[in-house]
Amino acid sequence: MNAKKLSEEVSVSPQIMPADIAAIAAQGFKTIVCNRPDGEGTDQPLFAEIEAAARAAGLSVRYIPVSTGKVTDEDAAAFGDALSQMPKPVLAYCRTGTRSTTLWALSEGARRPAAEIAERAKAAGYDVSGVLSRISNKGLIDTDHPVASHDIVIVGGGAAGAAVAASLLRRRPNLDIAVIEPAETHYYQPGWTMVGGGVFQKEETAKAMGAVLPRRVTWIKAAVAGFEPEANCVVIEGCRTIRYKHLVVCPGIKLNWDGVEGLSQTLGKNGVTSNYRYDLAPYTWELVRSLRSGRAIFTQPPMPIKCAGAPQKAMYLAADHWLRKKCLKDIDIGFYNAGGVLFGVADYVPALMEYVKRYDVTLNFNHTLLAVDGPAKKAWFKKAGADGAAETIETSFDMIHVCPPQQAPDFVRSSPLADTAGWVDVDPATLRHKRYPNIFGLGDASNTPNAKTAAAARKQAPVCAENILFDMGLGSALCAYDGYGSCPLTVERGKIVLAEFCYGGKLAPSFPKYIIDGMQPSRAAWILKERILPPIYWKAMLKGREWMARPKVMA
Template sequence: MTSRSKITRSNTNANRFNIVIVGGGSAGIATAASILKRNRKISLAIVDPADDHYYQPGWTMVGGGAFSAEFTHRKEKDLIPDRAQWIQSAVTSFDPDTSSILTADGQEIGYDILIVCPGIKLDWEAIDGLPEALGNNGVTSNYRYDLAPYTFRLVKELTGGTALFTQPPMPIKCAGAPQKAMYLSCSKWEKEGVLGNIDVQFHNNGAALFGVKEYVPALMEYVERYNAHLNLESTLVAVDGEARIATFKQKHGEETKEVEMAFDMIHVVPPQVAPDFVRSSPLAAESGFVDVDPATLQHTKYVNIFSLGDACNAPNAKTMAAVRKQAPVVAVNALAALEGKPAVADYDGYGSCPLTVERGKVVLAEFGYGGKLLPSFPNWLIDGTRPSRLSWLLKDTILPPVYWHGMLKGREWMARPHRIGAD
C-alpha cells in the first residue's frame, strides 16, 4: 500500500510522471483537462492506444436517424490537452507497490498519482453466435459506431414483422440506451404508418423497466402507446443470424426456461464487464471493476490511485453525464493527493439518462446514489419525469458542443466539484 508520505513530485525521469491517466476516452480527456487547468506545471501522461474518439451518447441518435455517425467522431490526437503527453499504447498490467504500469510495447511507466479510466468491455462473445451475426440478417446494435447506421437502415426498411430489443444484466453503460433504441424505432414506424404491422418486443434481464421508479410511469405510457410487449427477466443467450432466431432464458416463477423467437430485426445490447487487464489486477474489487470509495473515487487501498467512469465500481449509472461530474472531483482530489493531502471533494452519484421516447421528446432522468432525484433545472422549466421538447433540444443540440468544447476542454459548466463538508 502506498502511503501519503511516499507520494513525491517527480519531473525528471522521462518515463515517470506526476500523474498518469490510463484511458483517453471521455473520462481520461476530461480529467486531464481539469487537472491541467488547475496546475500547468505538473507532468501528465495519457496512455491509450486508440486513434479515434467517439461521442458515444450520440450513437442512439444515429440509430434513430437524428445524427450522422461522422458527427460523433473525432481523431484522438486533436483532443489530447496541451501539456499532456500521449503514450499511444495499451496497458497490460499494474504494479501499485512500485507505482508503475506496463504497456503492450514494453514500456514501464512510473507515476506519483494514477487515474484509471479505460472504460468498459463489451462482451459480444457472451452471447452465442452474436459476433458473427452482427451487421447482417437484421442483427444490429447502437453500441458500435459502425452498426448504428445499420440500425436506422433496418428501421427504415421494416414495414412489418417482428422487432426485438434486448437489455443484458447490469452493469452496462447508459442503462436507458436499450429501450431508447426501441422508442426511436417505434416513433419512426408510427410516423410512417407501419407500427401496427410490427410486433415490437423488449426483453430485459431486469425485473423493472427502469431502475428509478419516478421515471417508469412516463416510460410505460410509451410502451403502451407503441404496443410494445415488455418481457422482464428475459435474457438473450444466443442469436442465429441466418435463421433469424433469437434464444432467451426467461424466468417464470421458480423456473427458468429457454425460448426461441423468430425476428425480422433485433437490436442487441451486449453484456459488459471490466477490461481484462483491470479485472485481473490488484486494483480490482470482486466485481472486476476498480475498487474505489464512492464519494472521493480514491482507491480503497492505494491512496495514490483514483478511478472514474465505466471502469470503477462506484454504484452510479455509467453515463457520460456521470463522468462530467466525476472528472472535476478526481482532478482536485488527485492534486491534493500529489501534495500528500486527503481528498477535498466528493461525488454524489449523479448520472443522467436522456430517454428519447419519441423523435422530438425526451424524459430527462437525472439521479444520484440510491436513486435520489438530482434535477439540474427547476421543475417549471423541465420536469424530468415527463417527456419534454426542451429536453430533446438539450440532447439534440446543446449537449454535443458542451461535450466537445466544454467537458473535454476542462470547462466545468454546472459541474464544479463539491467540497467535502460544504452545504
C-alpha cells in the same frame, strides 16, 4: 492497411477492416492471423467479419487472440506453430501491431539473435526491448527500468480520461501528465443512439484523439497490459513499464460480444444490429427505415452496462418512426430485459409506460439473451422464474437490436486494483482506490454504484482532479462525488424524458420544472440532447470547463 515487414515470411499491421482484404491479397499475402480479441474497441470489426472476407478472397486465416500485454509462452508457441503451418507470406494484426510483433519476437527467440530481433522490430516501428528484457529476466516484468516516468498517469483517453486531464490542467497548467490511450479516434458515444434513430450522422460523433486530448499532456499511444501498484508502475504492451506518482484508471468498459452465442457471426447483417458500435449504428437506422411489417426485438443484458437506458432508447425511436410512417400496427415489438423493471429509478417509469402503451410494446422481464441465429432469424433467451427455475425461450425476428453483456477490461479484472467483481475498487465519494492511496478511478470501469454514463464522468472528473491535487499538497480540500448520472430517454423524435439521479436513486434535476420537468417528456429536453449537450461535451467537458459540474467540498 499499413503492413510492416519483420521477415520475408511475416509482416504485422494495426487493425485491418474487411474492406482491406482485397488490397492485402493483391500485395501477395496468403494468410491473415488475428491476434486481437473481439470486443476491445467500439469501432473494431469482429473476427468473423474479417474471416468471411478473407476466405472469399482465397486467403487462409487463423484466430490467435491475445489480451493486451498478456502474451504467454503458450501464445508464442501457438503463433510459431501457425507460421510453420500456414501458407506464406503471413500478415498478422492486432490493435496496433505490437502484440503481433511481440508474438513474433518470442517465437523467434530460439532462432535469431536478440540484437537481430530488436533491429528488425525497430525498423518496422516497434520497440521490443521490454520483450527481450522479459526473456532475459525469466518472464518477470522489469519495473526497475521504466521507459518513462510522470507525476500523473491517466489510463484511458475516453470521456473520463480526457475530462480529468483537462480539469487537472485547468487548475495547474504545469502538471506533468501522461495519458495512455492506443486509439486514434475519440467517440462521443451518447450520440450513437441518435445515429441509430436517423438524427445524427455517425461522423458527427468522432474526432481525432490528438485533437481532443489537452495539448500539454504526453500522449502514450499504447495499450495497457496490467498494473504493478507496489512499484508504482503501469505495464504497457511490449512488456514496458511507465512509472507514476499518481495514477488515474478510467479505461472504459468491455463489450462482450462473444457472451451471446452466434452474435459475432451475424452482427451487421441478417437484421442483427447494435447502437453500441460506431459502424453499426447506421445499420440500425437502415433496418428501421426498411422494416414495414414483422417482428422487432430489442434486448438488454444484466447490469451493469454503459447507459442503462440506451437499449430502450433505440426501441422508442424506432417505434416512433414506424408510427409516423403508419406501419406500426403491422410490427410486433418486443423488449427483452434481463432485469425485472423497465428502468432502475421508479419515478420515471410512469412516463415511460405511457410510451410502452402507445407503441404496443410487449415487455419481457427476466429474459437474458443466450444465442442468435442470424440467417434463421431466431433468438434464444433464458427466462428466470420467480422460484429460481429457468427455461429457454425461442423467438423469431425480422430485426433485433442487441445490447451486449459488459464487463471491466481484462487487464483491470485480472489486476490487484479490481474488486471481486472485476471493477476498479474505489471509494464512491472520493474516487480514491480503497487499497492504494495514490490511485484514483472513475468512469465506466470503476465500481461506484452509479449509472455508467458520460454525465457521470462529467461530474466525477472535477472531483478526481481536486482530490489528486489535495493529495499532492496543491489543493485546499477533499471533494465528494454524489453519484450523479443522467439518462436522456429519447421516447420519440422531438421529446425526451430527462432522467437525472444520484446514489440511491435520489432525483437530482439540473433545471427548474418550468424549464425542464424531467418526469415528463419534453421538447426542451430534446433540444438539450440534440443541440446543447454535444458542444458541451466537446468544448466544455473535454476542455476542463465545468459548467454545472463544479465539485462539492466534503462535509
